[in-house]
Amino acid sequence: MDYRKMYEEWLTNPCFDEATKAELKSIADDENEIKERFYMELEFGTAGLRGVIGAGLNRMNTYTVRKATQGLANYINKVGGAEKGVAIAYDSRRMSPEFSMEAALCLAANGIKAYRFESLRPTPELSYAVRKLGCIAGINITASHNPPEYNGYKVYWEDGAQITPPHDSGITAEVRAVTDFATLKTMSLEDAKAAGLFVEIGAEIDDAYIAELKKQVKRPEAIAAMAKELKIVYTPLHGTGNIPARRVLKELGFENVYVVPEQELPDGEFPTVSYPNPEAEEAFTLGLKLAKEIDADLVLATDPDADRLGVYVKDKAGEYHVLTGNMSGCLLAEYEISQYKELYGLPEDGALIKTIVTSNLADAIADYYKIRKIEVLTGFKYIGQQILGFEQSGKGTYLFGFEESYGCLIGTHARDKDAIVATMALCEAAAYYKTKDMTLWDAMLEMYDRYGYYKDDVKAISLKGIEGLAKIQSMMENLRTSEPASIGDYKVLEIRDYKKDTAKNMATGEVTSTGLPSSNVMYYDLSDNAWLCVRPSGTEPKIKLYYGVKGSSMEDAAAKSAALGEAANAMLG
DSSP states (O other): OOHHHHHHHHHHOTTSOHHHHHHHHTTTTOHHHHHHHHSSOOOOOSSEEEEEBSSSTTSBSHHHHHHHHHHHHHHHHHTTOGGGOEEEEEOSSTTHHHHHHHHHHHHHHTTOOEEEESSOOOHHHHHHHHHHTTOSEEEEEOOTTSOTTEEEEEEEETTSSBOOTTHHHHHHHHHHHOOOGGGOOOOOHHHHHHTTOEEEEOHHHHHHHHHHHHTTOSOHHHHHHHTTTOOEEEEOTTSSOHHHHHHHHHHHTOOOEEEOGGGOSOOTTOTTSSSOOTTSGGGGHHHHHHHHHHTOSEEEEEOTTSOOEEEEEEOTTSOEEEEOHHHHHHHHHHHHHHHHHHHHOOOTTEEEEEETTSOTHHHHHHHHTTOEEEEEOSSHHHHHHHHHHHHHHSOOEEEEEEETTTEEEOSSSOSSOOHHHHHHHHHHHHHHHHHTTOOHHHHHHHHHHHHOEEEEEEEEEEOOHHHHHHHHHHHHHHHHTOOOSEETTEEEEEEEETTTTEEEETTTOOEEOOSSOOOSOEEEEESTTOEEEEEEOSSSSEEEEEEEEEESSHHHHHHHHHHHHHHHHHHTO
């Protein structure tokens, strides 16, 4: 792509507004910036768009959002789904309301009814709304936990999950086929309303969504007994979780919920953190300060679109411990599955679903309860796809699903990660264990005693720009051409290349299929319950190393994990 030619096109084409042109004129003397904005189109990936906000082909703006929506509309019309409509939600980020309105009006201009939330809502509620309203698709304007200069555009299909084959490739093809910005359709809000093609949604979906969450409570008697004794600190990190999380906890009877005041209100600048990620230690600085002041039992943080939950729990000595996504996911899996078993008995076709980069502790839990463990590619949409398969086949009962990146789903009301239901369930679990004179940390230690001391980590290496993208691709290709017999102190048992769909047994040389869709991922199954996985991030300019070990104690596991992390890092060169 001739980036200079595209730059001049945006400066002269009458379909682009004057504000856009003024922004582009301001970078006229910055050749590198022009190149970054126009050397490629902002890629419509497996879920949609994500990028820096600004004018240009490789940026999030009115025109790239409208182009994506035009492609989606073309696909919806092609498959005959226009009469079902599309649900649209957005978060607290810069331009989120504007981008969501652009999407709605483009859909309307294509004869597709848009159901747009009246104000910001969590990602899982959008997932729920798609199915509740019987829509063909959903759009969510969010960049999750990215820094404030980013925004994104996620597409959901009628099952409530982010798009998977064949719809992902079909929609992507339609988006790419739109080459002339002058052909993008839109209409006025007044005309869209008059035509019955724009509907505002809000409280009725909120009420139904919260009611679905409350159906997932397993031990109401434990909440009744302990809710008034538990102290909970919660922060929405300037995002969408504030109202629904507080509402569901209040309605269940949790009275001592303390919201971090500095992070309570929506703010797309995220002024109290460098980026609003519940995986980051800094996200909890203010929450932990408040927790120590009031002697809270647990500290919870949802990311801006409230699909992921970060957690700190207090032990009996008063010390706070961070739970990684693997730890909190396994803690909730253990609680939900054990209570399901005690209350109803486990179904023969019960399943726990995890991603390939999620802790092997989940495997141990599934083995203990004699339920099926299903492994899927990274991305919660693949867990949603499994739930859909259960429904369509009539075989399989979903018990729990999670991924290492702080996301899980309890129940099947949504088909994406749901930090609101996770917040509710973790508080319920805290109440239940409190009836047994246990903290959540005690419950975690009890799991380690039963299953072994699993420790899982992730390292992310950021490589920005054109050069960074090329370097990431080079790293992955280098891994594909080498077959190490060992990594650190561990013997390599199997190498799985999900891009080539090969799983090679290193002892026998036998090569079989991975059984999963193609993905740019390398996985190393290692001796002694250890593993390593390398993949480029799907949402950020990073290459990620995921790895896990099993130790004889927490200290032993920590030492083994550190050593494996160093060995994994050395593999990338």
